[in-house]
Amino acid sequence: xxxxxxxxxxxxxxxxxxxxxxxxxxxxxxxxxxxxxxxxxxxxxxxxxxxxxxxxxxxxxxxxxxxxxxxxxxxxxxxxxxxxxxxxxxxxxxxxxxxxxxxxxxxxxxxx
Amino acid sequence: xxxxxxxxxxxxxxxxxxxxxxxxxxxxxxxxxxxxxxxxxxxxxxxxxxxxxxxxxxxxxxxxxxxxxxxxxxxxxxxxxxxxxxxxxxxxxxxxxxxxxxxxxxxxxxxxxxxxxxx
Numbered sequence: 001x002x003x004x005x006x007x008x009x010x011x012x013x014x015x016x017x018x019x020x021x022x023x024x025x026x027x028x029x030x031x032x033x034x035x036x037x038x039x040x041x042x043x044x045x046x047x048x049x050x051x052x053x054x055x056x057x058x059x060x061x062x063x064x065x066x067x068x069x070x071x072x073x074x075x076x077x078x079x080x081x082x083x084x085x086x087x088x089x090x091x092x093x094x095x096x097x098x099x100x101x102x103x104x105x106x107x108x109x110x111x112x
Numbered sequence: 113x114x115x116x117x118x119x120x121x122x123x124x125x126x127x128x129x130x131x132x133x134x135x136x137x138x139x140x141x142x143x144x145x146x147x148x149x150x151x152x153x154x155x156x157x158x159x160x161x162x163x164x165x166x167x168x169x170x171x172x173x174x175x176x177x178x179x180x181x182x183x184x185x186x187x188x189x190x191x192x193x194x195x196x197x198x199x200x201x202x203x204x205x206x207x208x209x210x211x212x213x214x215x216x217x218x219x220x221x222x223x224x225x226x227x228x229x230x231x
Binding site: 031035037038039041048049050051054055058060092094095096097099100101102103104105106 | 147156157158159170171172173174206208210211214215216217218219221222223224
C-alpha cells in the first residue's frame, strides 16, 4: 500500500494568516495514464469529508479560491491563503493512483 | 442535486454480518464509481472498496475476505456487506460517489452511519 504522510498533524493559525499542509507519498503518484491522482478533503466535526481539490490542483466548484493545491511525484501541498473561521477542521490528502486508496493521517487546522 | 442516503443496522453482535445500503437520489449510477469508506470516531479514513454500475468491483486487500459490494441499478442503490464483524469494525461508515474520469474525486458523500459491534 502507498503510505501517505501529512505534516504538521496540528496547525494553529491566526485568522487571516496563511496555512500550509504537506503530504508525502511513499511512492510516486504518477499513474500509467500520466495523471496524478492526489486529492484533498476537509472534514468538519460530525460531517462527512468534503472534496476540495482533485488531481493535485483542480479545485471543486464552490470551494473558495483561497484553497490551492500544488506538487508533483511524491510531494504535495495544500495552502489556505487567508484562514477564515469556517476553515477549522481536519484536512486529509488521499491517493487514488493505486489500490487500495489511502489517506494521510489528517491535519487539524484550528484558530489560535 | 445528487444526494446519497445511506441506511442499515447500527448495532451488531460479534460474528454477525454488517449490511448497509446507499441510495442515489437525483442522478444516475452510470458514469461513476461508488465507494464505501469507514472512520473510527476521532480517527482517520479507510477506503473499503468500490463498484461501478456494471458491477465491477475493487476491494481493500485488508478487508477483501469479508467484504462484498453490490449494485442494484433498478433501485439506484449500492450495498456493503461485511461478514464476521468484531469490535474492531465499530466505526462510522460512509458511502461516496467518485467521478470516473477524475479518480480520487469523491465529490458526494452519504451522511454516515455509526455501526457498533458489541455482545
